[in-house]
Amino acid sequence: MNIAKISVFLVAATLSLSTAYAHSTKDRSKEPKTPQCDSMKDMNHAEMDMNDPLTQALMRQCAADEKTKDSKELERSNRNPMTNNSDHSGHH
Amino acid sequence: MKIIKYTAISSLLLTVAGLGFIYSGIYPVGADTPHFQATTWALTTLRESSISRSSEDIVVPDLGSPELLLAGGADYNEMCTGCHLQPGVTESDMAIGLYPSPPNLSGTIDGHGHSHSQAANTNPEAQAKRLFWIIKHGIKASGMPAWGPTHDDERIWAMVAFLQRLPELTPQQYQILTARKGDDSSSHH
Numbered sequence: 411m412n413i414a415k416i417s418v419f420l421v422a423a424t425l426s427l428s429t430a431y432a433h434s435t436k437d438r439s440k441e442p443k444t445p446q447c448d449s450m451k452d453m454n455h456a457e458m459d460m461n462d463p464l465t466q467a468l469m470r471q472c473a474a475d476e477k478t479k480d481s482k483e484l485e486r487s488n489r490n491p492m493t494n495n496s497d498h499s500g501h502h
Numbered sequence: 503m504k505i506i507k508y509t510a511i512s513s514l515l516l517t518v519a520g521l522g523f524i525y526s527g528i529y530p531v532g533a534d535t536p537h538f539q540a541t542t543w544a545l546t547t548l549r550e551s552s553i554s555r556s557s558e559d560i561v562v563p564d565l566g567s568p569e570l571l572l573a574g575g576a577d578y579n580e581m582c583t584g585c586h587l588q589p590g591v592t593e594s595d596m597a598i599g600l601y602p603s604p605p606n607l608s609g610t611i612d613g614h615g616h617s618h619s620q621a622a623n624t625n626p627e628a629q630a631k632r633l634f635w636i637i638k639h640g641i642k643a644s645g646m647p648a649w650g651p652t653h654d655d656e657r658i659w660a661m662v663a664f665l666q667r668l669p670e671l672t673p674q675q676y677q678i679l680t681a682r683k684g685d686d687s688s689s690h691h
Contacts (some may be wrong), residue, residue, distance in 0.1 A: 434579075445681035449674035464667050467568035467575075496679050 574664030
């Protein structure tokens with residue numbers, strides 16, 4: 411009887427552990443990488459079909475990337491106001 | 503009466519011979535030893551017929567949205583490229599070592615080295631059904647897992663949407679689509 415109870419427990423424990431390994435979307439964020447959008451600048455935008463979901467997805471990734479770069483630039487300049495001061499009145 | 507007797511004896515002998523063959527270990531099961539051509543034909547035909555029949559009633563949703571492409575691309579990049587490769591990558595250890603060899607999904611359908619049912623080659627809807635079924639249920643004894651137990655249908659359809667566009671992606675476009683910038687909660691305002 412004890413062996414039966416232990417077996418049931420082991421099976422239940424194994425099954426519960428296996429569900430814990432389901433690939434969650436949150437796991438994607440472990441190794442973030444930036445989209446290399448420079449190649450988009452070389453593309454002829456006039457020839458791109460803006461109704462194509464593929465084009466929209468590419469533009470969305472690169473627009474988000476531009477926003478991130480701009481906000482990081484703003485953060486950096488706010489932390490170092492001296493680098494923005496172009497008025498170098500002479501030191502005496 | 504004689505016919506029944508001979509049939510019964512023949513069936514028994516065949517069964518014994520079959521079991522003897524199975525238990526003997528004669529048949530090579532190494533992934534580096536290809537099947538006989540007849541075996542390959544039988545298994546391939548069985549596989550394609552089974553997938554066609556099992557997937558025919560699947561209802562394909564609208565796959566034309568950028569959100570699906572982005573979601574599907576992320577999952578493909580994380581879970582599939584080791585075997586099924588990506589634009590600019592022509593081989594991997596898994597792709598070389600597995601038998602049957604996993605199809606290179608970044609190439610065109612006819613460039614896979616796999617036979618597909620004719621309908622899937624020309625009909626996007628049939629192709630979508632086929633891809634969905636394979637991703638969800640996997641294929642026995644092939645190395646292709648069933649992702650259904652761990653991924654809901656929405657995520658699988660996103661992968662199907664991405665797979666349908668994958669053959670036309672350049673390596674640069676692939677990198678852009680599958681790039682992720684980390685958890686949004688890390689940004690400060």
